[in-house]
Amino acid sequence: MMKVVALAGGVGGARLVDGLAQCLPPEDLTVIVNTGDDFEHLGLHISPDLDTVCYTLGGIANPPTGWGRAHESWRMLESLAELGGPTWFRIGDRDLATHLERTRRLCSGEALSKITQEFCCAWGVLPLVLPASDQPVPTWVSTDQGEMHFQEYFVKRQCQPRVQGFRFAGVEAAEPAPGVLSALLSCDLVVICPSNPWVSIAPILAVPGIRAAVAAKPTLAVSPLIAGKAVKGPAAKMYREFGQPASALSVASHYGDLLAGFVLDRLDARLAPEVEAMGIRPLVVNTLMKTRASRRRLAREILDFAERFVLTGN
């Protein structure tokens, strides 16, 4: 069996991770998760992408949104509104426990990676889920309305500002979390999930040591853009605002020389020859993941493709 490391950010990434977890024994899957979305809110440390991946793998994620927990209630938020507190970032009552307990443990000096392991045990998540780094690397977005933290851009302002650049504060001094480099060194394949290349995957690759470790392994990426649109989130808008076509080809070249394989949706089949001309092996399949079965199907197709081409180097 193949040992796989998946790089994942928000909802799209979590869905493919769920598919991979349905195809691989838990000991053969490690997920390295973006922490650039992490921020302090209501005095709590919130790690949205870690929670989205863990909730999804634990089967307790809220299906319609992909973030937060299923079967939620909103009593805290209602009471917070009565007090005039900030309710733009919607925290449900079950989800609140995660942020309270993570904050309590971080304040006691526990590392984010260790807290994540213990939460995974509590939620019955078997694959290894690791933050890219235990040090904070918050994503700051430069826009035509000034610089703001990613969550203000993404949630509070609904991605309206025009992006001009990103900064992962402190990333130069950050280290890969314990287990990240050893997972990359011992894996057979790296899968870059269909997350936003700018703000979900780039912050992971920016942590010193991670990009080089990925570059040393057969790597494939799944396009988060289908027919010029993001399945979810601002990725297509970001490419346009940087003057690039909102195309799967922009994603393939975004990852530069990291890729041996690239997964395109059928609607972008005509782009396969151009991907091949970049020296990257294309796979054209239905990449939409509306159900758990479709997540498993896509993951199976990707792993079969990797075994046929990416791992054999032809």
Ligand code: FO1
């Ligand atoms: N995304 C939203 O668009 N609106 C929200 O109110 C919101 C709340 C929220 C609470 C907990 C959590 O873990 C994630 C949450 N997200 C929300 C998603 C979050 O903004 C993520 O960063 C995105 O999914 C992008 O990765």
